[in-house]
Amino acid sequence: MKSYSIKELLTKQPVGDSVEVNGWVKTFRSNRFIALNDGSTIHNLQCVVDFENADEALLKQVTTGAALKISGTLVESQGKGQTVEIQATAIFVHGTADPETYPIQPKKHSLEFLREKAHLRVRTNTFSAVMRVRSTLSFAIHSYFQQNGFYYMHAPIITGSDAEGAGEMFRVSTLDAKKPPVDENGEVDFTEDFFGKETNLTVSGQLEAETYAMALGKVYTFGPTFRAENSNTSRHLAEFWMIEPEVAFNDLAANMDLAEDFIKWIIQYVLDHCKDDLEFLEGRLSDEEKTKPQNERSEMTLLEKLKFVVENNFKRVSYTEAIDILRNSNPNKKKKFQYLIEEWGADLQSEHERYLVEKHFKCPVILFDYPANIKAFYMRLNEDGKTVRAMDVLFPGIGEIVGGSQREERLDVLQQKIKALDIDEKELWWYLDLRRFGTAVHSGFGLGFERMVQFVTGMGNIRDVIPYPRTPQNAEF
């Protein structure tokens, strides 16, 4: 007897064959119909029990969450909702799930409740769909880059380099937490630590990716990054995954082309490969939308939003143009923005980005050529001396989903910027070496993976798109 996954059975439909499946009980109706799921697909397999000849004690064990092996014949289904079903001839109970204590019962649980049960929530339709899409999206990302001649580069997670300054960092140490060794000045003596210096968790693999791009040409990272920011929002995690492509000889225009092509390709890949899960998630989102006041509901369904991104050009707008648009916008004139846009140089807030994307252009937007003083030191200074070749991709509902730039390839300009920021040049000796030896125009960007999973699945809280979210006060599991 051949063992199948439910996805295989529903795809191949070997009607008439004796088959075996393993899975968990979703529901058991009328002492007769077991809806079995094994995680391979959102769909359950209906297993019909010959209850008149079945062992009553065994049937008592068939409750939601129990793990079963069911053998029988695959037949065309007479009932609605499925094309095939198993006429069960034997049931083996791997493990029971006491209905009194098993938390994942066949009813609606709040996302907040399920967050407390993160080890079990993936047994629900919503989370299993999200996590399958997350997996497929990961593979889409790797596939895109590998097909296009990029090499995957594992940037270091523990870093002794604290020069990027992209945010608060987590210290990594094996020193005694209570009584660390101290040096002659009474400061903690990190030369005694595991790495012989103070080390932190990385906030970005970009600088290291640049070293590889300047040898392999086209590279990308895909790894965890960390921010020790005390942000308890639906958009922030202390531990999240980031994708950072970096390409030698690409200027900012080529970088924008890459970002747009990449994003469209991976979303199309998910549309092609996760149809069932996306349909389920579309229904979930539209149910959620119905609980909102009419004027706050999205005009598009989940699939419409995804297709819209794939099918439309991203609007490319310089920061300077965007400031003009915002300054003359209704919410600015009527003082509806929390932060009014008065002059060139202002840092854009989420409300401004959303206005541009959702109200003004009504499509994804790439803003470029930002003022130098609101962007990072490594970005290429334009000939105007006041803007840098930075770009942000802005998405409806999400805001900034990609941030990137052409990098400053000129040694002297980079050294001046580092000096102006009071960064010790010695900290970046290896980064500056790239400008000393065979320097060239190069560009890259970072995509926050969980933000993209949120966009693709329609989940509103970033904690619900990663298996075990790490946030302030929470590192359970």
Place this chain on the structure above:
Amino acid sequence: MKSYSIKELLTKQPVGDSVEVNGWVKTFRSNRFIALNDGSTIHNLQCVVDFENADEALLKQVTTGAALKISGTLVESQGKGQTVEIQATAIFVHGTADPETYPIQPKKHSLEFLREKAHLRVRTNTFSAVMRVRSTLSFAIHSYFQQNGFYYMHAPIITGSDAEGAGEMFRVSTLDAKKPPVDENGEVDFTEDFFGKETNLTVSGQLEAETYAMALGKVYTFGPTFRAENSNTSRHLAEFWMIEPEVAFNDLAANMDLAEDFIKWIIQYVLDHCKDDLEFLEGRLSDEEKTKPQNERSEMTLLEKLKFVVENNFKRVSYTEAIDILRNSNPNKKKKFQYLIEEWGADLQSEHERYLVEKHFKCPVILFDYPANIKAFYMRLNEDGKTVRAMDVLFPGIGEIVGGSQREERLDVLQQKIKALDIDEKELWWYLDLRRFGTAVHSGFGLGFERMVQFVTGMGNIRDVIPYPRTPQNAEF
């Protein structure tokens, strides 16, 4: 004029076309022949300079390591060593590389020297080949699992769970390093820390992967893991990448089948996709072997070793059989082993594993059914009450490359083991929940990614197969 990567040019060979390439100078001979490399392939592109009409000052900038854009016509090559070359019509220097200071000159550098220049070593043939193979091997791993119905699961990196006890851990903290807050007992008050408790870097994603396997059926992790062990060897890193598949309803035999099929498939994938790099690395290894005494040289070349693994069955041997073989072996009888094998229950050392693989069976070996007391608490106890369903895959030259087991699915047995080990059950409440609700037979294993890259590339030191190795006293870059 179309811009090409060198890999594309050498593959498509659009002879007669005007083309443009960017890359770095490997060598410049006779003021005429530039060997250009852009990292897309191990092969250089020969660019022939019309030196009689060239700007002399420009040609002076064409030194090893300089970044150039070269335009010209692709023609069939008259010279040896290449089929096509560019007749250069224009050369643009992106960036120079002063021969007096650029460390990567066209001569043999020691691996030790290059480790100090980890940001530049990837510009050498050896390291660019290793890192391209590493990238392809990563993608092979994702491809294998995705094609076989596995879902990629990102296990958490920061963990509040310290129950696995697989080794020394790195503490992650934002508390003041010098004066951490203390509680009323004078101990460090981790409730004040970022996550409200003491947290560490993960040593394994297995326990979390199990939670996902018990919902999605077949999952795998591929992420960084950490060991704060003070091991300064050619086999150990403090930060390394690990792959951990976990499969619901798989017993130990199915787990061994999976490991063998997986390993063979990914090696075959690399053989199919990295031919040029592997041939280069084979040559490098055989040069290295020639510096060794005759009796220490490997009998097989790199490619022979890889094909051998793909084409032969892994020998499956129980621990008990292995002990018999070792006890009666010549090195044991002649007291050549450092640790003599006297009785059942002995923990096998690297010398014993290598004897079994390299001398006795002369093929990869899977040892299984180890004594319970030398293996982890979560492994399935056999009916004999003294062995567990553990397995290790042993490779020539490398030793243990995979460690795995069928997991203990019985709540009561697992609870007893946890108690015997003095682990607080509360620490593992969620792990035990898997045995309370819908438990089932399940299995998985861990593959140390860098060990596999070492095997595939023939590199002897694990520091040379990861971009920025983290080892005691070393977290540079």
